[in-house]
Amino acid sequence: MRYKEALKDLMSLTDFGTIANNNITKKRRYNLNRIINFSTIFGNPENSSPNIHIAGTKGKGSTAVFISSILKTAGYKTGLFTSPHIHKITERIQIGSKEISKNKFTNSFYKMWPEVQQYNQKNPDNQITLFEFLTVLAFYIFDKENTDINVIEVGLGGKLDSTNILTP
Numbered sequence: 001m002r003y004k005e006a007l008k009d010l011m012s013l014t015d016f017g018t019i020a021n022n023n024i025t026k027k028r029r030y031n032l033n034r035i036i037n038f039s040t041i042f043g044n045p046e047n048s049s050p051n052i053h054i055a056g057t058k059g060k061g062s063t064a065v066f067i068s069s070i071l072k073t074a075g076y077k078t079g080l081f082t083s084p085h086i087h088k089i090t091e092r093i094q095i096g097s098k099e100i101s102k103n104k105f106t107n108s109f110y111k112m113w114p115e116v117q118q119y120n121q122k123n124p125d126n127q128i129t130l131f132e133f134l135t136v137l138a139f140y141i142f143d144k145e146n147t148d149i150n151v152i153e154v155g156l157g158g159k160l161d162s163t164n165i166l167t168p
Contacts, residue, residue, distance in 0.1 A: 003102040006109040007089065013116075013130040034123075035132045035162050041115050042136060045143035046165050049079070053166050055154045064153040071149055072097050079142035079150035081135070081163075093138045095145050108141050131155050135162040 039046060054064045061082050068080040080094040090099045100108075112133075120127040135155070142150050154161045 002106045002110070006106045006113075009113060010089070010109070010130060010133070013133055014127060030160055032160060032162075032164055034126055034128065035135065035165050038115075038119055038128050038132065039136050039139070039165055041119070042112065042140050043143075045136070045139040048139070048143040049147050049150055051150045051152050051166050053152050053154070053163060055157060055161075060153045064151045068094070068151040069097060071151070076148040077146065079138070079145065079147040081138040081142075081150065082153040083131070083134070083155050089134075092134060093141055095141070095147065100141060104141065108137060108144070112137060112140060129162075132162045135165070 052064075052067055054060045054067070056063075064080060064082055068078045071078045078094075078096055080097070081092060082094075083092055085091040090102060090105050093100045093105070116128050116133060138152075139150075152163050152166065154163050
């Protein structure tokens, strides 16, 4: 099944949430330039719809789900991006309060994957991370689905969080 292959490919990306000191992290540049450049390849899909950016120390996920639900009830087509997932990766990206299908995830993933591979080959010491890829993937899907408004939960937070490609 292509979905399982997509997950295997996804998990080949660097995940700062699960690695400690190694050569990759010692050489890596910590800034938003990597995700900004990567998103540009896809036409900056984060700018295709208004976004509500949820940050803080407690209750981000619940707040994001509540806001998305309120907007959906008001008649808006919503996109929701949260992390982490509980059971499966598709939970992180929702359209109208429904997680995306494995098929939509896989098709969108493989439309973007060649660009990830090319980018990472050209930048071996500054490769796209798992969360950066998922962030741009979510915006890519929201753009293709023509959402009216998106609710975005920060990842690890802080000024270098990938979701900070959003501009106020």
